[in-house]
Amino acid sequence: MSIQVFGLPVSRGVAIGRAVLVASSRVDVAHYFIDAAETDAEIRRLREARDTVAAELEALQRDLPADAPSELSALLDVHLMLLHDDMLATATKQWIVGRRYNAEWALSAQLEVLARQFDEMEDEYLRERKADLEQVVEQMLRAMARRGAAGGPLAHQLLPGGRDGAGEDALVLVANDISPADMMQFKRSVFAGFVTDVGGKTSHTAIVARSLDIPAVVGAREASRIIRQDDWVVIDGDCGVVIVNPSPIVLEEYRFRQRQSELERVRLARLRHTPAVTLDGEPVELLANIELPSDAPAALEAGAVGVGLFRSEFLFMNRNGALPDEEEQVAAYTQAAQAMNGLPVTIRTVDIGADKPLERMTVNDLRHEHALNPALGLRAIRWSLAEPAMFRRQLRAILRASVHGRVRILIPMVAQLREIRQTLEAIERARAQLAEAGQATGDVQVGAMIEVPAAVLILPTILRHFDFVSIGTNDLIQYTLAVDRSDEAVAHCYDPWHPAVLQMLSTTIGMARAAGKEVCVCGEMAGDPAFTELLLGMGLRSFSMHPARIPLIKQRILRADTRKLAARLPAILAHEEPEQEARRLLQL
Known part of the structure; x- marks a missing residue:
């Protein structure tokens, strides 16, 4: 179903692409793209974080006092099960291999996908397991933070309009907010546009968006909660409208506007x-x-x-x-x-x-x-x-x-x-x-x-x-x-x-x-x-x-x-x- 989200237009033009969500987290999460040669290293960091957390949970279980409530041991079992579940481990690897996300970003992206699935479950007990999943992911993120990143932010090394071999669909960034410093990490990167829940027309986030010369809409309120990972998104930077999963007719109309904008850009040049x-x-x-x-x-x-x-x-x-x-x-x-x-x-x-x-x-x-x-x-x-x-x-x-x-x-x-x-x-x-x-x-x-x-x-x-x-x-x-x-x-x-x-x-x-x-x-x-x-x-x-x-x-x-x-x-x-x-x- 197509959805429209309204915000403030801050950088003109039209962007069409797949949504990349930068989820909010109680733990600071680095978001950057990696080279193809670094995927194995990032997967290894992910595995090491999982093993570290698993060892900590198993140690907690071993050290439980004899009079500890049985529910506490059962809870640790649930966390261990979630930790090794393919929905988390295997799918997170796909974000690393397919999108070239660093390990922390891939893990937070998969958490976003799974959290939505838990929210849609009819069984109340299963819905409440979302909190357990969030705790497990937070432990893994903390484990990776203690070890440090294998590489460093590489977004600035990627060329405009290119995916550096990671696929052909254009990407649009969706977040609650993006600081000016974070935006600089994405300078000349793969993003065709971005949407944030907060911000004003002359906030420095908006100014940097214009400096990147990419369409942007800010102050779109619940955009980061409504839009899902990999949704097709159209950003209308002229009107301040974000269209999620547009119909084929609407999509073609905006593709035509994109072509017209490019012709105007060539003429002015x-x-x-x-x-x-x-x-x-x-x-x-x-x-x-x-x-x-x-x-x-x-x-x-x-x-x-x-x-x-x-x-x-x-x-x-x-x-x-x-x-x-x-x-x-x-x-x-x-x-x-x-x-x-x-x-x-x-x-x-x-x-x-x-x-x-x-x-x-x-x-x-x-x-x-x-x-x-x-x-x-x-x-x-x-x-x-x-x-x-x-x-x-x-x-x-x-x-x-x-x-x-x-x-x-x-x-x-x-x-x-x-x-x-x-x-x-x-x-x-x-x-x-x-x-x-x-x-x-x-x-x-x-x-x-x-x-x-x-x-x-x-x-x-x-x-x-x-x-x-x-x-x-x-x-x-x-x-x-x-x-x-x-x-x-x-x-x-x-x-x-x-x-x-x-x-x-x-x-x-x-x-x-x-x-x-x-x-x-x-x-x-x-x-x-x-x-x-x-x-x-x-x-x-x-x-x-x-x-x-x-x-x-x-x-x-x-x-x-x-x-x-x-x-x-x-x-x-x-x-x-x-x-x-x-x-x-x-x-x-």
Whole structure:
């Protein structure tokens, strides 16, 4: 039977494939693909975990006191029976061999299948055995965790659209939630799209989905409970609809839409070498947002004239709390600078906190966990200033890499003069240390991210201290409207068209231009064609976005006349419903 699940569209396009469920577990489960040569090793790890748990259960049985209830011994017998049952052991091996899942993922996937079967049993006693199965699987997962993984995450080594020999059906990822760090493991991997139960349009999970340029729907509530392993799934990233086991007619309709999207993508790609100049002769700078140095070639391929935002925090994630040292960071920043062939690369200092926590966050060597309100807590520049040793390493690394290209530093979440002074002093100290050590550095400009209303209100002060500003619209909207952008329950309140948001954007762009300082928008609005004409009318001439969005935005720019747009701007900003007025005046 076909089922429709509704959520929030966060990354456009259509994905069709078999469902891969990442089940929630009380034990952290690593999810990664393995090479064909590693299947025997993973099966051996599975067998060793089973044998370890079996030995523990048998030892418990032997050591039961004489007066122990007979039910306790019977329960251990049930666990041993489940442990050796073919439904668990043999079927789990099939996930390893057929799908190339690592052992932990294969085991949790098979648990999901069996749990559903138990739920459908009419006999109450048998239904209750699901809890026993979950306990057995949890023991096996813990046993594997104690031994450690045989290999490591290999998702990043797989090519887009390929299954690396593991089959031909496309795969779509279904989960309760996927952290940005976990999403990075799936970068350039086999997944054609993904669906999550939670999340908002500008949560970092959604942003990374767009950076992968794959269709995605978030906030789909019970999707991970409704969809089963290997179900056929259609993800409509334009409408926010997930269709489970579609009928042949519906499936063919979506396959046609896929083909049309691909033709449009090919057509837009022809604009790669066309300069981004408006009809009235205004040149516009189209930059790329990247997460890792390896993303730089894709930026060039898309026609970017530089990197407007290098999110350096992704170098700090998926490391079990071990922060990158100075040399590792120098290598990463140098790689990005050299890959851009002399074009500018703006590196944002680590923006950790809120929905991008590290596995281990410290303050003066003390662990910092469980903030009451992470979005308002120790994040971005606040965390960097609270960890001077970490911050010094990053600043030194960026300054050292600057001799290999046009590197700029961007400071996130600037809000107070005290922070500005401390940050600039830290940069100068790092530069002095390098000079004393005989290390060369380039001429590095320093910019501030405008992400909180306070920054807009003290913008004259910020412009006096920094060389340029970059507007992070995602957080600016969140903090202006007091809306958690990761929470689907208030997603309807997150409104980039809100009059207060547009006034802040217009004010920031106008004041920066009047001061002769460069201003760029690097948030999601920069890559949204619905806002291109509006931002051009405000005077913006520098947009930074995911590389995949550049051709579409360039097309809008080539058709725009900034003089006409600027003349219509006051009416839009003065209207109590600016979106409606913009659609009328700009014909969006």
